[in-house]
Amino acid sequence: MSLLGSGIFKGMAVTLKNFVGSYFDKERLTTKEYAWRTNDKLPEKAGDYPKEEAEQLSDTTTVTHYSRNFPMLLHDQGEPMDTVRCVACQICERECPPQCIYIEKSTDKKERSGNKAQFYPAKFDIDVSVCMSCQICVEVCPFDAIVMNSQFELSTPDRFGGLLLRRDDLLKSNDYYHKIHPEEAAARDKRIADEKAAKEAKKKAAEAAKKKAAEAKAKAEAEAKAKEEAEAANKPTETSEIPSAEPPATSSTQPEKEESAE
Ligand code: SF4
Ligand code: SF4
Numbered sequence: 581m582s583l584l585g586s587g588i589f590k591g592m593a594v595t596l597k598n599f600v601g602s603y604f605d606k607e608r609l610t611t612k613e614y615a616w617r618t619n620d621k622l623p624e625k626a627g628d629y630p631k632e633e634a635e636q637l638s639d640t641t642t643v644t645h646y647s648r649n650f651p652m653l654l655h656d657q658g659e660p661m662d663t664v665r666c667v668a669c670q671i672c673e674r675e676c677p678p679q680c681i682y683i684e685k686s687t688d689k690k691e692r693s694g695n696k697a698q699f700y701p702a703k704f705d706i707d708v709s710v711c712m713s714c715q716i717c718v719e720v721c722p723f724d725a726i727v728m729n730s731q732f733e734l735s736t737p738d739r740f741g742g743l744l745l746r747r748d749d750l751l752k753s754n755d756y757y758h759k760i761h762p763e764e765a766a767a768r769d770k771r772i773a774d775e776k777a778a779k780e781a782k783k784k785a786a787e788a789a790k791k792k793a794a795e796a797k798a799k800a801e802a803e804a805k806a807k808e809e810a811e812a813a814n815k816p817t818e819t820s821e822i823p824s825a826e827p828p829a830t831s832s833t834q835p836e837k838e839e840s841a842e
């Protein structure tokens with residue numbers, strides 16, 4: 581049984597050993613993982629990280645399927661900017677607690693993946709030196725356009741420009757998302773497909789109801805018109821019904837009046 585807290589002292593002992601040893605052995609100046617390097621450069625991308633060349637990590641290497649690091653922007657099959665899901669609504673920008681997202685909405689709209697024309701992000705930057713990986717941007721996005729990446733090797737000697745990820749650095753395909761988070765991506769795709777099917781069914785039902793209402797209206801109008809026509813046909817004509825109020829003029833009336841005046 582080890583004493584509580586003994587691990588801390590063991591770790592400190594290793595650190596002390598390396599600290600003192602670094603004055604005598606140059607190898608101890610660098611972290612073991614990077615010791616294979618001959619050019620003394622820090623790693624710049626995932627492929628630079630492994631201890632041995634044979635252990636090269638691919639872009640889709642992930643710690644676990646549930647790990648997350650910084651956000652990325654999803655696009656569907658095809659050219660990234662032709663299929664990017666983000667419509668630059670800026671909700672994530674407003675909701676990000678440390679305000680590390682910067683978006684510029686396009687001035688024009690374009691049609692993507694057969695959907696109606698929408699705005700797109702002319703600029704979309706995330707300062708990952710500020711991002712706290714809270715995933716709030718993912719939660720609030722109504723378009724399933726932003727999800728968490730799990731790429732973990734982002735160390736760079738350029739602490740400002742190197743940690744400001746631009747739109748094109750953030751764009752990743754849905755296939756990539758399936759590789760790093762298979763369960764989450766499959767669940768998201770299923771939900772999107774279900775929502776789309778429900779929306780289409782609702783649209784079809786609304787169209788059917790509208791068509792039915794229009795047919796009923798047309799039928800009612802036709803019936804009313806037929807009734808009107810039938811009534812008009814049965815109505816007697818004015819000349820045969822109303823007798824003339826004027827008595828017929830006689831040629832003897834005028835001379836009679838003249839005689840009585842005399
Ligand atoms: S993960 Fe959190 S901190 Fe990082 S960009 Fe998204 S909302 Fe902002
Ligand atoms: S990522 Fe989502 S929430 Fe953020 S601007 Fe794009 S569509 Fe809107």
